[in-house]
Amino acid sequence: MAATAQLALEEIRRGLGWKKQLDKLFVILGLLIMIGCLGILAYLFLDLVRDGAPRFGWKFFTNFPSRKAENAGILSPAVGTSLIMVVTALVSLPIGVAAAIYLEEYAPKNWFTGIIEVNVTNLAGVPSIVYGLLALGLFVYQFGLGQSILTAGLTLALLILPIVIVATRESLRSVPKAIREAAYGLGATRWEVTKDHVLPYSTGGILTGLILGLSRAIGETAPIITIGALAFIAFLPPSPVTGQFPFLSFEWLHSEFTAMPIQMFNWVSRPDQAFQSNAAAAGAILLGMTLAMNAIAIVIRYRFRKKINW
């Protein structure tokens, strides 16, 4: 009797040992998969740098796109991307932050607010190319803005709006109620509470959201192709600063443009090997910028979180 019980116990222990081994195996599997995924990212970046290495040089940054691979550079796409990002940031930041403040600080809980919230969530899931179609139908043809930097900037601003809104709301929400109550207690109006007390504490989170949004926008290709941007632009948009009064010009908003991801796409699609090394160089720069922006966002978030002690 005791012997059989002993045997059964042995059996259970052996089974248990095996189950515990499975636990360890799973940990190894999980680690391997994660290292594999990160390895792919590292490999991708290093491969782009390696294949693009022969192109990195002063000329690559100061030349216009060209029919000859070795002469081709990224001057006009780099300028185009920078200007688009300026428009995108200037449009999406105020609208996104204002919408977030409304939803978080002002909106009553009713069906109307519900509709806005559902819309924000849904927009985050709309494929980016659909934004391109929207821009083509609405901005390019209905509003007559043409295939301009303004159209591209507005399109990408709409695209990253949900990102900015969600990030801003999160950081507004993390400001404790007590701060608001204290300000109300001193007779501040709702806007004064928001502007003078809640917003300053949320700056870090808002900046993080904006940078993450821009890092998404900078690599977006499909919507910009859809509005009809061209890859061969051998001129720069008119300068925003002029020699004559009032020294500022907004001509550039209506200029035709090209952008980094479009240029890269154009180079990738060519069968010629030489252009593919251009594509790799452009890709390395694009990926490098995206990764850098993400790193900055993480650092800002970390800094602000550490600095504020409620």
Place this chain on the structure above:
Amino acid sequence: MSRSIALGSKGAMASLAYRKTRDRIVEFVLLLSGLVAVFTTAAIVFILLYESSGFFDHVTIREFLTDTTWTPLFADAHYGIMPLVAGTLTVTGVALAVAIPLGTIIAIYLSEFAPHQLRETVKPILELLGAVPTVVYGYFALLIVTPLLQKVIPDLPGFNMLSPGLVIGIMIVPYVASVGEDAMRAVPRYMREGSYAMGATRLQTALRVVVPGAFSGLAAAYILGISRAVGETMVVAIAAGMQPNLTFNPTEPAATITAFIVQVSLGDLPHGSIGYQSIFAAGLVLMLMTLVFNVIGFFLTRRFREAY
């Protein structure tokens, strides 16, 4: 005393009415900004319907759904959307075959096994995979993954759906992992403790208690992954070839709905032509597909929601 306060803060006190009005105006401006989201959705629906209504004047819904070729730009034009839908579903299928297992395992690992410090470090880095510009992933699929695959499958064509599908799969792993992990961490601790008390190991607890408990959240994660894969454009446009092809065989070249839209946009189509309208019809189908998956997701989530 009260007088001096009133005098001292004359600006503030006297302007209470002004401040209140200012508050009203600010609130209105903020509300308008919030409405931008609503306007955007409405504009998307309107533009897609409006521009594709011209398309459906030329093409019957029946032809659109039953014709097996899609050649809207040829002299002998055919308007059957199915080849594009088949391409989209095939690429999505391949992507999910990668992303669901890898994403779920990472989610389980991070939520149930990883130490806190490791989780907090790995998550943001993993999310970088989703931040890589898709045109860069396209380069990766065409010039690195396809040549590698050709060593395993010798007669794989240079353009195929397998390679972009795999790459998109890698791209959406962080979405699945991140949302999935959140869902699993929402499963209350006492359920795990109960399982441990019955003598279950960590893996048994994870697979038989936590995963079923978090199923609705996991379903949401998968749906998010599907939406990403269905709408992904550049990877397929670069690496799958842009030939509409009615097939579910991933080793063949084909076009997806999104790739077709890019292909047409690269050319110079006059506003109002049938080719121009066809991309809006394609966009409409894309939106409807995303919608269908989201509705399925909604019901799955509701059906399997566990209340704690």
